Amino acid sequence: MSIDDTTIPAEAFRPEARNPRGFADKRASTLRAERAILEAVSKVYETWGFEALDTGAFEYADALGKFLPDSDRPNEGVFALTDDDEQWMALRYDLTAPLARFAAQNWETLPKPFRRYAFGPVWRNEKPGPGRYREFIQCDADTVGSARPEADAEMIALAVAGLEAAGVAPGQAVVKINNRKLLNGLLATAGVTDNGQKLGVLRAVDKLDRLGPDGVRLLLGEGRKDESGAFTKGAGLNAKGAEAVLAFVAAGASGRGDTLANIANVIGGSAEGDEGLEELAKIDAALKGLGVAEDRAMFDPAIVRGLEYYTGPVFEAELLMDTTDEAGNPVRFGSVGGGGRYDDLVARFTGQSVPATGFSFGVSRLAAALRAAGRLKDSEARGPVVVIAFDQAHMGEYFAVVGELRAAGIAAEVYLGSSGMRPQMKYADRRNSPAAVIIGGDELAAGTVTIKDLDMGRKLAAGIADNAAWKAERPGQMNVPRAEMLASVRAIVDASR
């Protein structure tokens, strides 16, 4: 694309510089946190035998399954446009749908099971709001072509290992596991047959955290009036059915085996429920083999996730650590990832059943949580060593100094603006630079350099009220022979880490 025909003269039109709604710019410290998570989690995925795959940002909308019923355009949840051949394309809203398309397209030639990991942005065309973005980073691992519960167990164990690698302290997160088949078994036990009633039950269960058992009981039965007086129609279960549902969601125990026994008491005997219980028992056995402790991964019958998508086990990674916002108020981050078994997604394309299971981390969310938990302090972005442009005649010498520092792996730059000494020092301070190097006429004549330790300056400035005394002492400043420049700067930089 040539720029020539589209540039608008600055006089003609002045657009406002602003982010599109729901899209944010990320500065260095945020990126450092997110990249550290991606690197750590990717390394875990690779060590567990998953190979990298990157699909494009766009998929054809029909491949995403994102058409509104009886409509010829994709639904509102995705960013979609028509290509010049009139086909609808949409930006991916997760990394699973593109994987299903890729697996269907290449199934004959892939090693099977196909194990891949992927990371990158996904886009959702939803209403933006404070902290609610329309673009965020996910990092997924999936095994396509294995129906074995051990493959699900591995996803759970991967989530546990990934959280730890990302910097979540042991015991500060838990992966909660459920199985859609248990829910189906429960629904059969509770006498639910039609789909509308089923969704009503699941929506009621999903509100357990917020409304408690009594509120959920109302929603399972005739309905519930909230504080504002608004009435939500219930799922219409009879009392026995509602109690079965409540007993089911309360079946969680501290041990995985105990939880399974409790669940069996409620729904044992229903065919699909028994199948789900057997799968979870195999997952439990594999988790033991993989060394996943009972408090890191537990069965929780109250977990409900996008149910039409998943066909068996479902997982949710939840943070337990105390987190606070910038004002020090407690914030609950809850889920930072999830996944499950989806045996029907590849079959959408091929008609051939291809079992699959996966797990996805919400990287942006996890980074925000680690920051809120105070676990990212060490990764605060540091600026480069700044060589002050003291005298235009000596720029060559300044470039030689930064060259020497860079060759030693120390981030450094010559100040390249047009301001004087004071703004240059302020610049170095704002970049969070560890040191500034000054070479003026005196230094050149004496064969020395002046080095300012800016961290020491910052510390002294923070603790000293008497500015005059601070200036008199010239703290954190030293004059060393030019040949000792590198060693002196390195000592300051090492101390600043």
Place this chain on the structure above:
Amino acid sequence: MSIDDTTIPAEAFRPEARNPRGFADKRASTLRAERAILEAVSKVYETWGFEALDTGAFEYADALGKFLPDSDRPNEGVFALTDDDEQWMALRYDLTAPLARFAAQNWETLPKPFRRYAFGPVWRNEKPGPGRYREFIQCDADTVGSARPEADAEMIALAVAGLEAAGVAPGQAVVKINNRKLLNGLLATAGVTDNGQKLGVLRAVDKLDRLGPDGVRLLLGEGRKDESGAFTKGAGLNAKGAEAVLAFVAAGASGRGDTLANIANVIGGSAEGDEGLEELAKIDAALKGLGVAEDRAMFDPAIVRGLEYYTGPVFEAELLMDTTDEAGNPVRFGSVGGGGRYDDLVARFTGQSVPATGFSFGVSRLAAALRAAGRLKDSEARGPVVVIAFDQAHMGEYFAVVGELRAAGIAAEVYLGSSGMRPQMKYADRRNSPAAVIIGGDELAAGTVTIKDLDMGRKLAAGIADNAAWKAERPGQMNVPRAEMLASVRAIVDASR
């Protein structure tokens, strides 16, 4: 977005699994090459004092300056859509326009000069074709707020350092430098005044490589008839003007100083030409200070880049190394990056002039070139060690083995498909695994494991015709005590690197 209301039953509709036109899936070896380049170049950028920034995929179309003249919708070169508030948004087509928007939006609070690097996909809504994608990765560094030629020199030196860090051998690439002001001085010298004639001259110069001086002379004058008989109208210069242009583009010499002297002979005396020469002289001095040799960065008056965008020095990084395609035929990659000074982009928003300069690597292109040059062989993706699922009763033991290997940093997995021994070994081979571990009843009873060295098997298989003899010798297979499993596998994995 809930999945519930949009999933289509597999029976109802079967989309074709296909990539959108111009979008490709990237497998592990491609990603490994691209990520290695991104990591190496980012490290150079950070060491040179540039801070990371990530803007969103979308910008408002007016901020990109991508409206067709007299039109209310963006031009065809970008992927654009209207948001639900009817504002046009477009996917970024480079990383420079979003930086200009960011800098304008945050100018008051940024440290100045603002030095940032960025990488990620950009999207161009162009006609796709073989090797022509509509999504590719760029990696940019820019200094916003410095008018100094030293800032341009640093971009050139960064490009040289980045190429070397990415794996281009010394001397196998060159950065070519020109200055739009020289071109303007030349146009004044050649008597060009109107914009149409100017574009005609620049288009003629841009064809020097293909048509040679004689062909370009025709295009500078009345016009040129090609082999097919089609006539291209020329720029309409007189003979003296055309000779000045040809002398200008032939002014390149092996030394930067000599080139400047040659150029001065052609256009010296024109005000803008002299200004351009002075800037290049300062760039030359700074490049010397930065230690950039004459053969790594040279002045080349024939370089022409998106001219309405750049306002001063322009750069282009060109590969010189011999590259071949998969059939062994020579392929010329040419440009793998470029940049220049653009002093007017931020002013589009603020009206306030903010000088800026930058450089951009085409990462996908550079990775393809390094692959074609045979410089990526070492980074061939290796699969994990595969523990064969020999007996379902012993899955726990298999998981313990992979756990031990993973904890030692060795990629490993238990085969989780449902096939027998032979397909499992084939799977390990297709994953390019270095080794397979087999634990059957015999091994368990004896407290041993059987380890297959798959690389040795591959080598022997490639060199041995007599399959029977190969099988009889059982090459590359060993039986070791269980306690020696890790050490034995590690020796094979280390040898396979």
